[in-house]
Amino acid sequence: MATVELPSPERVSRLERQWRSKPGILGWLTTTDHKRIGILYFWTTLLFFGAGGTEAMFMRTQLVVPNNNVLGPAEYDQVFTMHGITMIFFFIIPMSTGAFGNYLVPLMIGARDMAFPRMNALSYWVFLASGLFLYIGFASKNGPNGAWFGFTPLTTKAYDPSLGGDFYALSLIFNGLASALTSANLIVTMLKLRAPGMSFNRMPTFCYAFLAASFGLLFALPALTADCIFLFLDRNIGTHFFDVSLGGSDLLWQHLFWFFGHPEVYILIVPAFGIATAIIPAFTQRKIVAYPLVAIAEILVVFIGFGVWAHHMFVTGIPTISLVFFAAATAMVVIPSAIQVFSWCSSLITGMPRFRTPLLFIAGFIFMFVNGGLTGLMFIAIPFDQQVHDTYFVIAHFHYIIFGAAVFPIFAGMYYWFPKLTGKLYFERPGQISFWIIFAGTNLLFFPMYIVGLLGMPRQIYTYPSGMGWDWYNAAETAGAYLTAIGILVLFGNLVLSRLRGAPAETDPWKAPTLEWATSSPPADYNFAVIPTVRSAYPLWDASDGATMVLDEGHQQPISSAVDARLGEIIDMPHSSAWPPVLALCLALLFTSLVLNKYAVAGGCVVLSGLVLIAWHWKAPASGQSWQWWGMAMVIASEATLMGCFIATFWYLRLRVPHWPPHGIPEPKVVVPLVLAGVLLVTSVPMHLAARAIKAGRGSAARAFLLAALIVQSGYFAFEVYDYRNQLETFAVTRNAYSSIYYVLLGADHAHVLVGMLLTAWLLSTMRKGAATGIAWYWHFVNVLTVLVIGTLTAVNVT
């Protein structure tokens, strides 16, 4: 057990003053405290869970008997679409990364906050705004109705003239922004803010899981964003990405969607693995068996998850050889999952398990996960998949996974960390009762779905005839749904009652090994009075030498090296700020004006958001922020993936047709754009030199370099915009799929150049030391991107 000497009371009260939040509502609006943001995420996602759950109850009520009409087809279609979108994007992801990740990751790694506290606040307000945006659409009878996977052409304007498709596309882009911000923040937090000594081989497996999920989100979301951008453009501008008659493709939607959608499934459950690996050691009083294997398996699940997307497309008629490849990749993802299952089971068998509520939920989770995982394994058998695809068999499988394997651990975590969050103990007996009701309810709800699936019941039907042999199974499922709802009410009732009446909790009621249990319950605003020094993956169980770093001189946080967590510089963290909610409001206005097709207003909102960002960064941070280029690295990773999706789309559409560009459209110029891109590439040199000069404090040299770069950039940009407009007069963006991807890809690249120029200009005016490296790197990225884009667009002549 680690013992840490507490600092003197004066130093503690100084820490309190440094980290205290503003009082009242204003405090919550402007907070940058990861714990408060985590709690905001928690309550907001619970509201959405309630909405998604209510939608599920409506569906089960409609399906309780054949030919029922509680809901008509139009209502049912919106309700099941909203159920899927809500549970995935507005409950599980924000609950795991936003609430659990935000609250627990800094505590577990011994940090005082997230790496980018204001960006963290922004992610919450953006998340809230995107959820309200979607539900305003639903309430105004413009709910999406094309299923959560939104397949085209059903969701294009021709078949869905309502605004439902627009609310779908825009809310997912909007929500994706929030998830990307959270995941980037979690990644940098875990890489750079770990307590001194917490090298990678000492990081809790919980954090490995969240690191894997965050990387997954960062690289998967751009594919969905690209898809939704294309859908919005097809619906509102008249492009033809998904219009077969003009060179588009409906399988393009599916490839991009599932390139996001399958990693997404692992992103949903990997945090749950993390929760399980945090709870099992605490309640078995033994270290998790084979820690390195578990940590690697958590990463591998997400990594392999990127190579399996087409197993959602086994019945679309893609060639057998591709099917076999994706089936093999799908088989591979089973291995890391099995490693974890056997590690959990070995730990339970060889430890001293205390089956309190959290561990009961984890045991239930293992059962549900193995159940859903084994039926998932069956989809490796392509012919079997082709039989049960889109039947209730699949519904049963992924609800065992998503409810059983993702939500059970969330419930377990709610009980497990309840004493830490509230300082109270929960009531044990009602907790165990809630588990058994939910366990019985979900199995009664989901198991018969396997059977009706084998009896051929398709998913997403608003009613079914009698005489198909489906009636009793459906009635049982509905009974299970109501039972589950009762169990969930008992669970939350118990938590509310425990909050009001529970006995006070000590710092570490479970004798758990990780750092969040080393601080008071609930934790102080500054998390740790003394920044811990870590010597083991189980710091509270193993001896550690005394830590002494208090950092009560300011709002401070130590930065560590990424791999072995050697102590680096001490940085000043930003204080509370009102700009994040203001920026989220500007973005909400932007998306609202887009859905109403008010493009001039939308342009105004973009400018407004830019001004807010300038105001946000007006005051320079007090001390060295040179590590902040990590944030830019995340932006670049995400942007590069998005542009990669655009380029992949170009090639996908190009390789489907013999003539490219289609007849009647002039072939793109080759020499001039390539030369210009080369000229732009040269500006990387002055940008690099400028960044070095700023860091060395040579202001006038830096200004000269930046000015030189900016002049060349402006010349390039002016010429390209002029040329872009000229080309639009030759062939319109609405002409066919070629013109659509041509202008979107080129336009997106120009937008990146513009952003790079604005950043350069901002750097020129502020000479901000901490930002120099990041902006230079962004510019190098823009240059490489421009060469790739121009190369792609001109390479059509190469045959």
Add this chain to the structure above:
Amino acid sequence: MLLAGCGSQTDILHPAGPGASDVASLWWWMLGGCSFGLAFVTALLVAAYVRRRSMGPGREPGERAGWIVILTLGVGVMVAGLVTLFVVADIFVIRGTETPAAAAAGTKLTVRAVGHLWYWEFDYPGTPAVTADELHIPARTTVLVQVRSADVIHSFWVPELNRKMDAIPGQDNAVELYADHPGVFRGECNQYCGLQHAHMGFLVFADTPAAFRQWLARQSAPARATASPGERVFMQGPCSSCHAIRGTPANAHVGPDLTHIASRTTLGGVTIPNTPAELARWITSSQSIKPGNQMPNVALGGAKLRELVAYLETLK
């Protein structure tokens, strides 16, 4: 209710063709293996639960045993199982369910299935025969079904005969059907396609080869002009602006071809039986039977409706 008793179920485990049959056997083997796996893990959990009080404190067996268990069961056994499943399913069973790139030598008949919002149109290339929602094929014959879409993505699926195949705009997909014995098999659209996805079923009648030939000859023939009052109602009323009856001036293709509507057993995507009373109800109030379908309620009543139904009933 409607079709109970005529064997029109959609049970994957009650196969009537070689493809579906192989998949059903595969399922039972997978079920066996997976049940064993689930039972094993459940036993471990129960063992941990039962033994929880008997364990002394401070016992922590070496990591070594744990690693051996994980590497043996989690990696060794799983890899062996997965490789076996992969080889059996994706190299052998798949041969019976995939459609050969070129129509196989055994293929005796090609039909085309076109998904519409929300009905299936079947035609027989080389003949003028066109039907809706009811596909006839000869039993014990390999039939190549070319699956197409007229609008959004649908999926053609006859669970008891073979795997499903999506109907995707602009794409030429195909699936083979082979019925072991004569009978009626139920099919359904298996890809969510909007409002009436729930009512997009169809029936596959596997006839004896002789009966099939007869049926096809009858379907290929145009309707005879009758000059009956019902035919006048059809031609002058709204019917002819959407439907075709070959051999008459009506040749619109918005809704299903009605040349031999009286020979069908069901209407509206296997939603109601094709009796004169139900047909009349469909004409006047299809929107309450299948809300949102493309056919408006037709304001006809009394004598005119009776005449129209009487005429349609002649289109055998």
